[in-house]
Amino acid sequence: MRVKIHRLFELFLEAHKAQPKVSVVHSLAESPRLRDFIGDLDPDLSLDWSGQSFLGLPSLREKVIERWGYGPVCRADNVLITAGTAEANFLAISNLVGPGDEMIVDVPGWPQPLVLGEAIGAEVKELVRQEELDWMFDFDQLEDLITANTKLIFLCNPNNPTGQILDEKALSRVVELADRVGAYVLTDEVYRGMEWVDRTTPRVASIYERGISTGSVSKVMGLQGLRTGWMISRDNQLLFDAMVLREDTSEIMNVLGEAIADIALREERFEQSVKKAREQGEKNLALISQFIKEQPQLDWVRPQAGLIGFCRLMTQVDSEQLSQRLLKPPYRTFVMPGSAYGYDQHIRVGAGGGNESEIVRGLSELKCLFKELEE
Numbered sequence: 044m045r046v047k048i049h050r051l052f053e054l055f056l057e058a059h060k061a062q063p064k065v066s067v068v069h070s071l072a073e074s075p076r077l078r079d080f081i082g083d084l085d086p087d088l089s090l091d092w093s094g095q096s097f098l099g100l101p102s103l104r105e106k107v108i109e110r111w112g113y114g115p116v117c118r119a120d121n122v123l124i125t126a127g128t129a130e131a132n133f134l135a136i137s138n139l140v141g142p143g144d145e146m147i148v149d150v151p152g153w154p155q156p157l158v159l160g161e162a163i164g165a166e167v168k169e170l171v172r173q174e175e176l177d178w179m180f181d182f183d184q185l186e187d188l189i190t191a192n193t194k195l196i197f198l199c200n201p202n203n204p205t206g207q208i209l210d211e212k213a214l215s216r217v218v219e220l221a222d223r224v225g226a227y228v229l230t231d232e233v234y235r236g237m238e239w240v241d242r243t244t245p246r247v248a249s250i251y252e253r254g255i256s257t258g259s260v261s262k263v264m265g266l267q268g269l270r271t272g273w274m275i276s277r278d279n280q281l282l283f284d285a286m287v288l289r290e291d292t293s294e295i296m297n298v299l300g301e302a303i304a305d306i307a308l309r310e311e312r313f314e315q316s317v318k319k320a321r322e323q324g325e326k327n328l329a330l331i332s333q334f335i336k337e338q339p340q341l342d343w344v345r346p347q348a349g350l351i352g353f354c355r356l357m358t359q360v361d362s363e364q365l366s367q368r369l370l371k372p373p374y375r376t377f378v379m380p381g382s383a384y385g386y387d388q389h390i391r392v393g394a395g396g397g398n399e400s401e402i403v404r405g406l407s408e409l410k411c412l413f414k415e416l417e418e
C-alpha cells in the first residue's frame with residue numbers, strides 16, 4: 044500500500060519549517076508535564092509490556108469505558124488499546140475495506156480515511172457537509188451513496204474541522220441505512236467530551252453492533268504524545284483482527300503511555316483536567332468568536348464541540364495565499380488554510396493549547412494582515 048501525502052500534512056510540514064512565532068491552530072487542551080505524573084508512577088514498572096492482555100491494560104480499558112460512558116452496552120472486553128485514534132482508524136479501515144470496495148467519508152472531515160481508502164484501491168465516496176445546513180449533510184445524498192458494496196461509513200463526530208455534532212437521532216438514521224447493507228459505521232470520537240452546547244456526542248459502538256468508536260487521550264486530556272487511544276466495538280472478531288494487524292504495525296501497546304493514561308483517567312484527576320480544559324477552551328473560543336464578529340472578512344458556524352472551527356474567508360486572496368503571507372514576517376503566525384480540506388475560501392482556527400495570550404497575539408496579527416489587504 045502506497046500512501047500519498049495529504050495537503051493537510053503538507054501544510055503542517057511547511058508551517059513547521061517556517062517557524063511561526065504564534066499559532067492559532069491548536070486542537071488539543073493544554074498538555075500536562077511529565078512531572079504531573081511522576082509521583083504516581085511505579086518506579087518498578089517493567090518497560091517490557093504489561094503481560095496482562097493483548098487488548099491492552101485491563102484497568103485502562105475499564106476506565107475508558109467508564110469515563111467516556113460506553114457502558115453498560117460496551118465492556119472492557121470490547122476495547123483495544125492502540126497508538127492513538129490514528130492507529131485505531133487505520134486498523135479498522137485496513138480490516139474492513141479492500142480494493143474495489145466502497146467506503147463513504149464525510150467531507151470536510153478527517154483526511155485519514157480518504158488517504159487510506161485511496162491507497163487501498165477502494166472507491167471512496169464523499170458525503171458532503173453543507174455550510175448552509177450548519178455543516179450537516181443531506182440524508183438523501185447518503186442514501187444515494189450507499190450500495191450493496193458499501194463496507195464502511197466513516198464519520199468524524201464531533202467533526203474536524205467544523206466542530207459540529209451529529210446527534211443520536213441523526214446517527215441512528217445513518218446506522219439504519221448502513222444496517223440495510225451490512226456496512227460498518229466508524230465514528231472518530233476523538234473530540235468527544237468537549238461539547239459546548241446542550242448535546243452529548245452519541246457513541247456509535249453503543250448504538251450499533253457493527254459500530255466502531257475510536258478515540259484517545261490526545262485532545263480533551265492534551266496527552267497526544269502518549270500515543271494512547273482505543274478502538275471500541277462489540278464485534279469481537281473485528282477487535283481480534285485489528286489486534287492481529289497491530290502485531291505488524293506498533294506490535295504492542297506503549298507501556299509508559301498506558302501507565303500514564305491509567306493515572307490520568309483516575310476519577311478525580313480526570314474530572315479536574317476535563318474541568319480545566321473546558322474552562323480554557325470556552326474562554327479561548329469566546330475570544331475567537333468575538334474576533335470573528337468584529338471582522339467583516341470572517342464568518343463561521345460556531346463549533347458545537349472540540350477546540351477547532353472552520354471560518355468562511357471573505358477576502359480577495361484565497362486561504363493559502365492568506366496563510367502564506369501570515370506565516371512570513373512581520374506576522375509569523377500560523378492559521379490552517381481551508382485548502383487542507385479542499386475549501387479554498389475557509390480557514391481553520393484552533394482554541395486549544397490553553398495559552399490565551401498566544402491566541403490574542405495571533406488574532407491581532409491576522410487583523411493587521413486584513414488591514415494590509417484592504418490598503
Ligand SMILES: Cc1ncc(COP(=O)(O)O)c(C=O)c1O
Pocket residue numbers: 070126127128129130153199203231233258259260261267271272
Ligand atoms: C479527527 C481526528 N482524528 C484523529 C486524530 C489523531 O488523534 P490521535 O492523537 O488520537 O491519534 C486527530 C488529530 O488531530 C483528529 O483531529
